[in-house]
Amino acid sequence: MTKTILEFEKPLIEIENEIQEMELLNTTGEKDLSSEIEKLRNKSHDMAIKINKKLSRWQRVELARHSDRPHSLDYIERIVTQWNELHGDRYFGDDHAIVAGIGHIGEFKAAIIGQQKGRSTKDNIYRNFGMASPEGFRKALRVMKMAEKFNIPVVSFVDTIGAFPGIEAEERGQAEAIARNLFEMSKLRVPILIIVIGEGASGGALGVGVGDRLLMLENTWFSVISPEGCASILYHDASKKELAAESMKVTALDLLEMGIADRIIEEPLGGAHRNYEKMAHIIKDVIIEELHKLIDKDKETLISERITKLENIGSWG
């Protein structure tokens, strides 16, 4: 697999390559380079921290859609034991842009929803680039209603540039499917954890994104539309996406400040794509911690707190 390297990642990658070369030399044993390597390691560590601090909003967007970034199933296979994917919406078909299933996360049983992007072109076509169709939202709702019936919590991974804008999606009621999910999720009588693992745009993200806690990985974004979409509509120029990202304030930190996100989940240094195992481990710990806070609440409290949180979102005079 060829690795994608973003512009701001380059200096970091250069040092790492250097370290690798030195390590190779070190094993030949001609000269002891351990102290040199150690120095470089420190340097790379400091540099990664520095880069991370200076990232612009647009650069976070780039990280959120990094082609090596882990997707829902990458986490699910590392976090969920006895995972069984469940298919189909019982009306029309099975949407591959959303996966749904049941299994265990630590000591909890859980229903898991995940918006799924592909990595190769072929895979991406199969997943429709993570853009869900009505049947995807309806499958997710079916599995969530089942979770409600059997009293198990829901964990939903959000990662989409938006719901699919196509003729068939419209014919089958894209708007209705999303609306129905918002309506039902707002009063589902089991805990719902939402975790934004990459991108989260528009009703496509929100359609599996209403819950008790909205958690965002450090390098993710969540907004009403993609920066490119906003730029092309408002500025009549899609290339002004950096400005749009700045204007709409789309990052995890922004959303925390807006009172929409509840928590930011720290990523391994340099981003989730640089250490799948560590990222999955962190997410798993957070899920378990968060579920512990929600699991014993009585249903009325759970739902009234969920709705109260939504009621407070917005800014008006």
Next chain:
Amino acid sequence: MAWFTRKSKNIKTSNEDKKEYRDGLWIKCNNCRQILYQAELTRNNHVCYKCNYHFRIPANKYIELLLDKGFKTQFEDITPRDPLKFKAQKKYKDQLEAAQKKTGIKDAIRVATGSINSIPAIVAVMDFSFIGGSMGSVVGEVISRSAEQARQEHRALIIVSASGGARMMEGAYSLMQMAKISAKLGQLSDAKIPFISVMTDPTTGGVTASFAMLGDINIAEPGALIGFAGPRVIKQTIGADLPEGFQRAEFLLEKGFLDLIVPREQMKIKLTELLGVLHGQTTYSA
């Protein structure tokens, strides 16, 4: 070369003779291109009396159309802000001010409580002429409070939509209004108070994908454009022209997402009939 030649040069109509054709008296229909007499059009609820095309109308007109005399407007003290200090050539603040000046309302919605042929109701109407009827925090808050009031006072809730979707200048705040309103409608639904959604031209994006599609009964005006993605975006995605009538009210009725298409002039009587069955005492007879 022209087919006909002028007999005499410089023929002019004096302004005296032209005065009846001044702006505001006559209007061209967007659909049939016929010239319509403004006063007659107004009498006809801004529906073309030649081809039945439904013109977009200000929110207050729709409220007058639906509610009995003596209604009370609400929530006009809720005003928009620029929470993100949005960067654009035309500042969001200035855009808001211009829209307020143009429409005389604070944001893209107007609400009134009253009755529909004596049935207690609260009517929220979106106004497309206010920044494309876009939904930001104010629209979200006003509709949420309307739903809450409907629940408290056992009033039927009617929302008349006309919107391009969520407002980009308030970013994720706008997006979350979809969830907020849907949650409030969930509570209203659990309280068994009817909510009827009336979609007018156009109803798209986050408005369709939240409250507009969640009515106990979904109604549209004839010919209204209703969809999630806008036609331009879909055209771009698929790289082909869209079928005739795509995303029009009649198309949605055919696909099963609307209960009824109702012409504007019949809207009040239809709502009265429907609410007469759904709202009020639970008895099996009238």
